[in-house]
Amino acid sequence: MIYFDNAATSFPKPGTVLPAVERAIRHCGGNPGRGAHPLAAAAAEEVYNCREEVAGFFGTSAPENVIFCQNATAALNLAIKTRIRPGMHVLLSDREHNAVFRPIFRLASEGLCTYSFFPTDGDIPNAIRASLRKETRMLVCTQISNVTGKALPIEKIGALCRETGIYFIIDAAQSAGHMPISLEKIAYDAFCAPGHKGLFGIPGSGFCILRDGTGLSTYAEGGSGVESLSPEMPKRLPERYEAGTVAVPAIASLAAGIREVKRYGPAAIEEKETELKNELAEALSLIPGIRLYEPENRGGVLSFTHERVSPEEIGRALAEENICVRSGFHCAPLAHRTIGTEEKGTVRASLGIFNTRREVSLFAGTLSRILRGR
Secondary structure (H helix, E strand, C coil), X not given: CEECECCXXXXXXXXXXXXXXXXXXXXXXXXXXXXXCHHHHHHHHHHHHHHHHHHHHHCCXXXXXXXXECCHHHHHHHHHHCCCCCCEEEEEECCCCHHHHHHHHHHHHCCCEEEEEECCCCCHHHHHHHHCCCCEEEXXXXXXXXXXXXXXCHHHHHHHHHHHCCEEEXXXXXXXXXXXXXXXXXXXXXXXXXXXXCCCCCCCCEEEEECCCCCCCCCCCCCCCCCCCXXXXXXXXXHHHXXXXXXXXXXXXXXXXXXXXXXXXXXXHHHHHHHHHHHHHHHHHCCCCEEEECCCCCCCEEEEEECCCCHHHHHHHHHHCCEECEEECCCCHHHHHHHCCCCCCEEXXXXXXXXXXXXXXXXXXXXXXXXXXX
């Protein structure tokens, strides 16, 4: 199998990740924060160790501000819905994933906010300034587009948001683990990421890092393991935003995955994925009828179309050859509208650290043969 779908979920996982899951199930089988017995204590220690891993890896000194969620979508919903206030205007980029757009769309349809988009071609900070309204109080944007790999200038956007008093939420679904990120250098308010993509965890291991969790509404209510006699969620973090039992085995996998990312080094990962993507782009550019979309971007994401054969047909044909890609709209219709592929979408090949130059060559050769046959 050739697996070029790492933007959806990384595969394979490093050899240390699955043993970490098994260890958590075997030896940390209690409910963290819900008892003083050894299994509950072991589970609580596993969860806290991962909080420290996440905080240290991304450069924040407050592990308690790391809120574990099911995935990046849940983290984004938490960040958006705990901060939204009636009358707010929200700015989004024109490349957002549905994990950002759909929550905002629903809130707007219920009259709780309004929204508009800023363009991501040209001078993005100036485009944002031109899009501001007096009621603009939130900006949500992706750090890396999941369709073309285009990077947005997060540090500059954060500085602008801090200057203007706008709450800044970052969708790091395609950047976390794939490139160096230091939150010490970014004026963020909420940083949302999955564990199952570039950080090598298993599904169920997302998180939201809050710069300051005070003054926010709750997103879900329930048991927290502390202040059980109160009808309200605790004020302190992380318990205020972690209602119910967290996914200890998934969290253990995330800690193991982050340690693997640190072992390779995010800069080295970005460099290798970029090199492989560039080789793939060069090979595909030689195939008649292929069009590449923003192949100059760094990272491992490459989208393309063919002048005659639809993305869906290409995806099915590659799957029959045991090659995994994503075809269609990648849950990001805004991005497709921006690059002009809203009618049929694209084929997306997304490479990871474990892919090889040989796989790139085999992929290009197989695709060329498939297209010649049609």
